Amino acid sequence: MSYELHIVDAFTNERFKGNPAAVCLLEQPQPESWLQQVASEMNLSETAFIVPRPDGYDLRWFTPVGEVDLCGHATLATAHVLWESGKLPPDQMASFMTKSGRLTARRDGAWIVMDFPAEPPEAAIAPEELVQGLGLIPRYAGRNRMDYFVEVDSEETLRTLRPDFAMLARVEARGVIVTSRSTGSPYDFVSRAFYPATGIDEDPVTGSAHCALAPYWAKRLRKDELVGYQASQRGGIVKVKPDGDRVYLSGQAVTVLKGQLEG
CATH class of the missing domain: 3.10.310.10 (Diaminopimelate Epimerase; Chain A, domain 1)
Incomplete structure (x- = not known):
């Protein structure tokens, strides 16, 4: 079985700048051990995995050594992939269910605007x-x-x-x-x-x-x-x-x- 995979440089408009993230599109959930193996193989700061759901997508993020609760650049990369691949219309908001609750992203010209929780120190x-x-x-x-x-x-x-x-x-x-x-x-x-x-x-x-x-x-x-x-x-x-x-x-x-x- 094969899965669609993208690598996206996030928080930049230049290739080989910003933060690279891998985005793996799944049709159904996969075992956590497999997700971790893929993230370790990608060896990037984060690999994002998304699974469609009726109201958007389930989204999880893994570093090469473990899962994290919140990741901005891989969420940005995931939203970018959904619009670029035509899986979401350009004017439709991307909605993700995550370990940090519901996160959304929308397009604003050349920029992507994400709604995240504030985490003040x-x-x-x-x-x-x-x-x-x-x-x-x-x-x-x-x-x-x-x-x-x-x-x-x-x-x-x-x-x-x-x-x-x-x-x-x-x-x-x-x-x-x-x-x-x-x-x-x-x-x-x-x-x-x-x-x-x-x-x-x-x-x-x-x-x-x-x-x-x-x-x-x-x-x-x-x-x-x-x-x-x-x-x-x-x-x-x-x-x-x-x-x-x-x-x-x-x-x-x-x-x-x-x-x-x-x-």
């Missing part, structure tokens, strides 16, 4: 493994249900970070989001995201991290709509708009591969 004491792993004392440290959240003193500090990933892997969280206000660029804030405990030392562009970044910087900068740049080696742009307990994340996507996965 609450002030927390940075554990020693976090301080040693980053090699600095945070300006601010916080925590949400998934990640630690750290603000540093400048964009230069953020861009030149050389984390100790073995130490960060010992932090009891999914990962660590590091951010600063942007200086001298068209972006409001910049960020990087590290997930060594889930098999990804540095994620290229992390949609779910912006569920924390959006409410944090909206409050700090007193702006309703912001543009963030994730300053990884590949880089990517995420537009954000907090709305109560939700966040609208906007990004672009481009397909780099279409094929068949032999099951």
Whole structure:
């Protein structure tokens, strides 16, 4: 048996930029062990698996080593595939049932706008493994249900970070989001995201991290709509708009591969 498989670069309009995700289209649910084997074979930050349902799609995300509760770039990639392949009309909203509830995506010109839960950080004491792993004392440290959240003193500090990933892997969280206000660029804030405990030392562009970044910087900068740049080696742009307990994340996507996965 074979399954339709796409690889899409998300949060970019250029191939080989942004964050690559694999999207596997299934007709019916498959065993979790098989899903994990496929994700390990793809060896990308996330592989998304979708199964049709009467009111949309069931959507699950797997890293090379395990399932995650929330993933922005693979959701963006999945919506892009559904429209590009003609499985959804261009004007129809994509609706996904996930471990984080119902998520939706709609097209807005060249951009895709996703409706995600807000995940604002609450002030927390940075554990020693976090301080040693980053090699600095945070300006601010916080925590949400998934990640630690750290603000540093400048964009230069953020861009030149050389984390100790073995130490960060010992932090009891999914990962660590590091951010600063942007200086001298068209972006409001910049960020990087590290997930060594889930098999990804540095994620290229992390949609779910912006569920924390959006409410944090909206409050700090007193702006309703912001543009963030994730300053990884590949880089990517995420537009954000907090709305109560939700966040609208906007990004672009481009397909780099279409094929068949032999099951």
